[in-house]
Amino acid sequence: MARMGFFTDTSVCIGCKACEVACKEWNGVPDDGFDLLGSSYDNTGGLGASTWRHVAFIEQPAKANGDFRWLMESDVCKHCTHAACLDVCPTGSLFRTEFGSVVVQDDICNGCGYCVPACPFGVIDRRSGGTAVKNGGLAQKCTLCYDRLGAGMTPACAQTCPTESIQFGDIDELRARADARLRELHESGVAEAQLYGHDPDDGIGGAGAMFLLLDEPETYGLPPDPVVTTRDLPDMWKRAALAAVAMAAGVLGAFAGRRG
Template sequence: MAERMGFFTDTSVCIGCKACEVACKEWNELPADGFVFEATSYDNTGTLGASTWRHVAFIEQARPVPAGDDDEGVERWLMSSDVCKHCTHAACLDVCPTGALFRTEFDTVVVQPDICNGCGYCVPACPFGVIDRREDDGRAWKCTMCYDRQRGGLEPACAKACPTDSIQFGPLDELRERAEERVARLRADGHGEARLYGESPSDGVGGAGAFFLLLDEPEVYGLPPDPVVTTRDLPAMWRWAGAAAVSVVGAVGLAFLGPRGSLGSPGGRGGGRR
């Protein structure tokens, strides 16, 4: 297998230009998904979905004002380009019955649309709500981290198009080191809230292949604070089910044989006295 590749998205330098969304749609020939402007936000795509594999969220915040300050408050924008996390322990892979989902040589997770049967098991299995099905054909779709471009030695379209290097692509171990240095610099500059999300191999999904630098709690960005692979209990469940099945078979066998270990009634094969 080749070196594991991934995304590091530094939200502190995201300007919300949505170049990543456009590049992703253009390269992967994704259909339009409404582009309906909502008066409550500048975000015109809303969320990740079957036709939006990169989504830039616009989060408007009114920060608290110190006591005695006459200022009405300082607003700030938090922007973050969200994407499939390409989990180390991917529940979508565990539940796919057809093998449509597979792990590539770059340790990314990809859906093969020609094999997907539209069962939808992967949709609730994803702890991040990334995978979705299209209404027209029912098949599941999500980010492939531009698997075709990677095989050609190219970086994914979203990272290529990002004008601020908010989206960085490369060997995952190198990205983690770079991200830790970035967090240290931000905290030294007074941004004590800076943190990494999804980079730790000890988290609930074994670490993500696409992780983030955030400037607030994960929930603010619509991310689960403690994601857990939804299939983590499957091995134990199968063991319990197997043990229960053995117990049931044993009980049925004993009932069938009868209290004296013979077929029929206590009188033996004849079923009673003659």
């Protein structure tokens, strides 16, 4: 099975939020409050347990004509090649599917919350509300519409996107498409265009959801150089073992001294 994923081309996003709505509808994601956040047209805030697509809106003075430009970007789980959430999950609830995506099994997750601080993108979260809410108390995030993929369908967000800003497909093909689009934009003078999550040699081994951005990643609330925390885990275990040996030697050594 080929690895499937998203390429989100923010240069053609119109900020309609149809992806947010389609995702909520298809996946039965409960509402998580209606707030006015005072951040342009973004009243969603960010990805979380009950927001699996999030459209960011950034208003900037444009560099070229002195006017103003509006950046819009539909953010989503990156379905990392080296996924920290999956690595640290102590129940095996998080798993990698035959499509290469990373999915929570709702009937296994016990809500330990370890995946939440593990994620270098701040995507996954524990749904509040306890058992009164659907999947309350459990870790929740984008499933790449695992159920739709199994039926040969396209994820709801990509299906509904009216400008094809969200493209779904085979990761290798999407990467080639992203490269081509970047070249096209650079040739037409959009020098600030850059790809994000497309490089298999980055700190997460490349994302299953890559982006074309028109500014630096942190402008959109993305980490500029994400690294999977478990990359350092062998070193951590070594140091913990050393510390444990030191402790055993120290405490038992305390008995070796003079009586009293």
